[in-house]
Amino acid sequence: xxxxxxxxxxxxxxxxxxxxxxxxxxxxxxxxxxxxxxxxxxxxxxxxxxxxxxxxxxxxxxxxxxxxxxxxxxxxxxxxxxxxxxxxxxxxxxxxxxxxxxxxxxxxxxxxxxxxxxxxxxxxxxxxxxxxxxxxxxxxxxxxxxxxxxxxxxxxxxxxxxxxxxxxxxxxxxxxxxxxxxxxxxxxxxxxxxxxxxxxxxxxxxxxxxxxxxxxxxxxxxxxxxxxxxxxxxxxxxxxxxxxxxxxxxxxxxxxxxxxxxxxxxxx
Amino acid sequence: xxxxxxxxxxxxxxxxxxxxxxxxxxxxxxxxxxxxxxxxxxxxxxxxxxxxxxxxxxxxxxxxxxxxxxxxxxxxxxxxxxxxxxxxxxxxxxxxxxxxxxxxxxxxxxxxxxxxxxxxxxxxxxxxxxxxxxxxxxxxxxxxxxxxxxxxxxxxxxxxxxxxxxxxxxxxxxxxxxxxxxxxxxxxxxxxxxxxxxxxxxxxxxxxxxxxxxxxxxxxxxxxxxxxxxxxxxxxxxxxxxxxxxxxxxxxxxxxxxxxxxxxxxxxxxxxxxxxxxxx
Numbered sequence: 257x258x259x260x261x262x263x264x265x266x267x268x269x270x271x272x273x274x275x276x277x278x279x280x281x282x283x284x285x286x287x288x289x290x291x292x293x294x295x296x297x298x299x300x301x302x303x304x305x306x307x308x309x310x311x312x313x314x315x316x317x318x319x320x321x322x323x324x325x326x327x328x329x330x331x332x333x334x335x336x337x338x339x340x341x342x343x344x345x346x347x348x349x350x351x352x353x354x355x356x357x358x359x360x361x362x363x364x365x366x367x368x369x370x371x372x373x374x375x376x377x378x379x380x381x382x383x384x385x386x387x388x389x390x391x392x393x394x395x396x397x398x399x400x401x402x403x404x405x406x407x408x409x410x411x412x413x414x415x416x417x418x419x420x421x422x423x424x425x426x427x428x429x430x431x432x433x434x435x436x437x438x439x440x441x442x443x444x445x446x447x448x449x450x451x452x453x454x455x456x457x458x459x460x461x462x463x464x465x466x467x468x469x470x471x472x473x474x475x476x477x478x479x480x481x482x483x484x485x486x487x488x489x490x491x492x493x494x495x496x497x498x499x500x501x502x503x504x505x506x507x508x509x510x511x512x513x514x515x516x517x518x519x520x521x522x523x524x
Numbered sequence: 525x526x527x528x529x530x531x532x533x534x535x536x537x538x539x540x541x542x543x544x545x546x547x548x549x550x551x552x553x554x555x556x557x558x559x560x561x562x563x564x565x566x567x568x569x570x571x572x573x574x575x576x577x578x579x580x581x582x583x584x585x586x587x588x589x590x591x592x593x594x595x596x597x598x599x600x601x602x603x604x605x606x607x608x609x610x611x612x613x614x615x616x617x618x619x620x621x622x623x624x625x626x627x628x629x630x631x632x633x634x635x636x637x638x639x640x641x642x643x644x645x646x647x648x649x650x651x652x653x654x655x656x657x658x659x660x661x662x663x664x665x666x667x668x669x670x671x672x673x674x675x676x677x678x679x680x681x682x683x684x685x686x687x688x689x690x691x692x693x694x695x696x697x698x699x700x701x702x703x704x705x706x707x708x709x710x711x712x713x714x715x716x717x718x719x720x721x722x723x724x725x726x727x728x729x730x731x732x733x734x735x736x737x738x739x740x741x742x743x744x745x746x747x748x749x750x751x752x753x754x755x756x757x758x759x760x761x762x763x764x765x766x767x768x769x770x771x772x773x774x775x776x777x778x779x780x781x782x783x784x785x786x787x788x789x790x791x792x793x794x795x796x797x798x799x800x801x802x803x804x
Contacts, residue, residue, distance in 0.1 A: 268615035278645035294648040334539040341536030363745020370551035390547040484644040492637030
C-alpha cells in the first residue's frame with residue numbers, strides 16, 4: 257500500500273475538504289453585507305464591527321472561555337492522576353476502568369437532565385457556572401484519562417528506574433523524566449477537554465442560569481428563533497482562524513527546530 | 525516505604541472517583557429514581573407512590589417509529605464515519621511523517637467554530653439554491669428544493685459533527701498496527717482485499733469498535749442536529765427526552781426514556797464484550 261499512497265492521500269484530502277467546506281463557507285459569509293447565510297450579495301465587515309459592540313455575545317464568550325479553561329484545568333489535573341493510578345495492575349483496576357469510561361457512553365441528553373435533576377432537586381446547587389463545571393468536568397475526564405493513559409502505558413519504566421539508579425529522588429525522577437514524557441499527552445488531553453466544554457450545547461442547555469449563559473447555548477436559543485446571526489458566523493470565523501494560525505505556527509516552529517537539530521525527529 | 529500498590533493507585537484515582545461519584549453516578553441514580561415516580565410538578569422532589577407508569581408510557585407503540593428513526597440515524601452515521609474516518613486515520617498514521625500530530629490537530633480545527641454555525645453552514649450549503657444543489661445541477665443530480673429537511677441531511681450533519689470521535693481512536697489503532705504484517709501477507713500471496721479483510725481489519729478492530737461506540741452513542745442522543753437539519757417530524761429519542769424535561773415537564777417519563785436509552789447503550793457494550801477496551 258505504500259506503493260501508491262497518493263490514492264489514499266486523495267481520499268484523505270477529500271475528507272479534509274468535507275471537514276473544511278462549511279468552515280470555508282462561514283468565512284465567506286461572514287463578510288456578507290446582508291443577513292443571509294445562503295447568498296452573498298456584497299462584501300462588508302459590518303458583522304465583525306457589530307460583534308465587538310455586542311455585550312451579550314462578548315459576555316457569553318467570556319463565561320464560556322472561563323468555564324472551558326477551568327474545566328480543562330480541573331479535568332486534566334485529576335484525570336492525569338487517575339491515568340497514573342491505572343498504570344499498574346492492582347485489585348480493583350477493572351471496575352475503575354469501567355467507571356472511567358462510562359461517561360463516554362452516556363448520551364449527553366441523559367447527563368444533562370441527570371445533572372439538572374441533581375442540582376435542582378437534591379443538592380441545591382444553583383444553575384450556572386458551578387453546575388456547568390460539574391457536568392463539563394464529568395464528561396471531559398474520560399477523554400483526558402484515555403489520552404494520557406495510552407501514553408503512560410507506552411512509556412518505558414526502565415527510564416524512570418535509570419533515573420532512580422542515577423540518584424534521583426522519586427519526585428526528581430517524576431519531574432525530569434516522567435513528566436516530559438507524558439507532557440504531550442497531557443497537553444492533548446487538556447486541549448480536548450477545553451474544546452469539549454467550549455462547544456457544548458446539549459448538556460449545557462439544561463444547566464445555564466439566569467445571566468450565566470454560555471455562548472453555544474445563547475446561540476442555540478437565538479437560532480431557534482431567527483437562525484444563527486452573522487455576528488456568530490464572524491466570531492466562529494475568527495476562532496477558527498486563530499486556531500489555524502496557531503497550528504501552522506506550531507508546525508513551522510517544529511519544522512525549523514527539526515532542521516536545526518538536523519535530525520528527522522518525529523513531531524510530538 | 526513499601527506502601528501497598530492498591531493504596532497508591534486508589535489515592536491517585538480518588539479525586540476522579542469523587543467527582544464522578546458526585547456529579548455523574550449520583551445524578552444518574554436520581555434519574556433512575558425519578559423514572560419510577562408518579563408525575564411531579566417539576567419543583568418538588570419525585571412524588572411517591574412508586575409506579576412503573578412512566579415505563580408503560582415510554583414503551584407505547586406510538587414511540588416505536590421515533591425509536592427506529594433514532595437507531596437508523598445513529599447506525600447510518602456510524603457507518604459513514606467509519607467510511608470517511610478510516611482512510612483519513614490510516615493516511616495520517618502511515619504517511620503523515622513528522623506532521624502526524626499537526627494533521628490530527630487539523631481534523632479538530634473546524635470544531636473551534638460554533639457548533640450551530642457549522643450546522644447553519646450546512647443548512648445554507650444544502651439549501652435549494654445552495655452551493656451543493658447548484659454544483660450537482662451541473663451534472664444533473666440536483667434535487668427540487670435542495671437536500672435540506674431530508675434524512676440524508678440529518679445523517680450528513682451528524683457525521684460531520686462526530687467524525688473526530690471516530691478518527692482519533694482509529695488513528696491510535698492504525699499507529700499501533702505493525703505494518704510489516706501487511707508486507708508479510710503480501711509475501712504470502714494474499715491480494716489487497718484479502719490482506720485488508722484478514723490482516724488490517726482485525727489489527728485495527730479495537731479502534732474501529734471504540735470509534736463506533738463514540739459515534740453511535742452521541743448521535744443516538746443528539747437532538748439539535750435532527751431538529752435543525754431534518755424535516756417537520758424529525759423527533760428522535762433525544763428530542764423526546766428533551767421535550768419531557770423542558771416543555772412537557774413530565775420528568776418521570778423523560779427519566780424513564782433516559783433509562784431506556786442507557787439500557788440500549790449497555791446492550792451495545794455487552795455485545796462488544798472485552799474487545800476494544802485497550803483503546804477506549
